[in-house]
Amino acid sequence: MNRVDVAVVGAGIAGLRVADRLVAAGRSIAVLEARDRLGGRLLSHEGIDLGASWFWPNEPRVRALIEELGVDTHPQFRSGDAVYEDPRGVRRLEGNPIDVESGRFSGGAASLATALANRLPEGTVRTTSPVTSVRVRGTGSDTEPWSTASTPAGIELGGPSIELHADRAVLALPPALAVERIHFDPPLPEDLARLAAATPVWMGATTKVVAVYDRPFWREAGLAGAGVSHRGPLREIHDLSGPGGRAAALFGFAAPLDQWAPGDPEGQVARQLVTLFGRQAASPEQLHIVDWSRERWTVPSRPASPDRFDLYGHPAWRSPTHGRLHWASTETSPAFGGHIEGALLAADLAVEALLGSGPGT
Ligand SMILES: Cc1cc2nc3c(=O)[nH]c(=O)nc-3n(C[C@H](O)[C@H](O)[C@H](O)COP(=O)(O)OP(=O)(O)OC[C@H]3O[C@@H](n4cnc5c(N)ncnc54)[C@H](O)[C@@H]3O)c2cc1C
Numbered sequence: 462m463n464r465v466d467v468a469v470v471g472a473g474i475a476g477l478r479v480a481d482r483l484v485a486a487g488r489s490i491a492v493l494e495a496r497d498r499l500g501g502r503l504l505s506h507e508g509i510d511l512g513a514s515w516f517w518p519n520e521p522r523v524r525a526l527i528e529e530l531g532v533d534t535h536p537q538f539r540s541g542d543a544v545y546e547d548p549r550g551v552r553r554l555e556g557n558p559i560d561v562e563s564g565r566f567s568g569g570a571a572s573l574a575t576a577l578a579n580r581l582p583e584g585t586v587r588t589t590s591p592v593t594s595v596r597v598r599g600t601g602s603d604t605e606p607w608s609t610a611s612t613p614a615g616i617e618l619g620g621p622s623i624e625l626h627a628d629r630a631v632l633a634l635p636p637a638l639a640v641e642r643i644h645f646d647p648p649l650p651e652d653l654a655r656l657a658a659a660t661p662v663w664m665g666a667t668t669k670v671v672a673v674y675d676r677p678f679w680r681e682a683g684l685a686g687a688g689v690s691h692r693g694p695l696r697e698i699h700d701l702s703g704p705g706g707r708a709a710a711l712f713g714f715a716a717p718l719d720q721w722a723p724g725d726p727e728g729q730v731a732r733q734l735v736t737l738f739g740r741q742a743a744s745p746e747q748l749h750i751v752d753w754s755r756e757r758w759t760v761p762s763r764p765a766s767p768d769r770f771d772l773y774g775h776p777a778w779r780s781p782t783h784g785r786l787h788w789a790s791t792e793t794s795p796a797f798g799g800h801i802e803g804a805l806l807a808a809d810l811a812v813e814a815l816l817g818s819g820p821g822t
Pocket residue numbers: 470471472473474475476493494495496499500501502503511512513514515516590591592593633634635638642643663664665667668669753758759789790791792799800801802803804
């Protein structure tokens with residue numbers, strides 16, 4: 462069986478951050494990623510964001526990481542008027558009260574994950590490696606007589622394509638997904654399993670729609686590309702163009718597709734964008750509709766109660782489960798929960814706990 466000091470489950474930004482910091486601390490690491498790509502909810506197609514896209518001025522870890530990795534960024538475009546749609550029609554607002562000051566990753570948000578992964582030792586991230594079982598042998602307590610020749614203390618991680626032994630593991634995926642997809646032996650403490658199942662996945666009930674055009678025609682009409690709609694399907698719309706308006710794109714957040722009016726989602730989007738931004742919006746060069754509620758490596762099949770964001774950063778995630786399992790996803794973060802910054806903070810806290818305690822460190 463393969464052996465490493467620490468196995469990280471999930472190559473989202475949290476898992477990659479954990480790996481990066483533990484490699485720097487001299488640990489041997491394997492990152493096991495279910496998908497055939499890394500980045501998790503940082504998903505970019507030809508530089509266009511289909512998952513996260515913004516960072517904000519009050520986020521120190523994201524800023525520091527951008528600088529450290531030399532990732533290109535540009536400010537979110539905000540100039541011009543916004544639009545507002547309700548059942549009575551569309552109004553042009555004076556100015557743009559919808560967008561706040563924020564930054565964007567010029568190569569797409571996934572470029573942050575890729576840049577971080579690129580400096581890990583070759584072979585650290587193993588894609589197409591879903592973890593389906595986690596067996597903990599020895600609780601990690603110094604007093605426990607856990608080690609025997611036949612069952613060495615530590616963690617055995619299993620899946621269709623993996624068999625790995627580690628001293629510690631970091632579960633860098635949404636807790637609700639972990640409890641649904643991974644068989645834990647011994648089982649997770651009941652309270653923790655209940656907490657995990659109840660903790661919603663950030664953006665797990667959102668469809669992101671991106672329309673790419675040959676040029677940002679709305680800017681020529683003095684529009685910021687920002688809008689709010691009470692008709693839908695897009696409820697909140699923003700400019701998603703690259704630096705200098707290239708590639709030109711608008712994006713909107715919408716409900717999961719099964720809550721849309723039946724039939725022709727592409728047509729519904731195009732008609733709404735025409736209503737909001739004019740006839741030139743009718744024929745995007747590309748139209749991406751990503752329903753994150755259908756992403757099986759992001760959202761469990763029985764989603765948690767959608768409004769329990771108060772459970773984010775629960776103190777239970779701070780102490781290692783069975784003495785050896787650490788938790789790090791944006792949902793476990795005590796601040797900035799839901800954001801990239803939260804994922805980085807959760808990762809840093811897990812690393813501190815792991816380096817600061819117990820055997821196998
Ligand atoms: C549409 C959308 C828009 C967003 N907008 C923003 C934004 O503008 N700004 C912002 O800061 N944040 C935004 N977010 C949130 C941001 O993307 C997340 O906070 C962040 O990416 C979470 O990182 P993570 O590593 O905690 O989790 P994830 O990115 O979910 O990573 C978890 C990883 O674990 C893997 N995995 C799952 N199960 C297993 C398994 N059993 N075995 C192995 N691997 C597994 C997954 O494939 C995934 O790669 C947005 C998210 C979405 C979906």
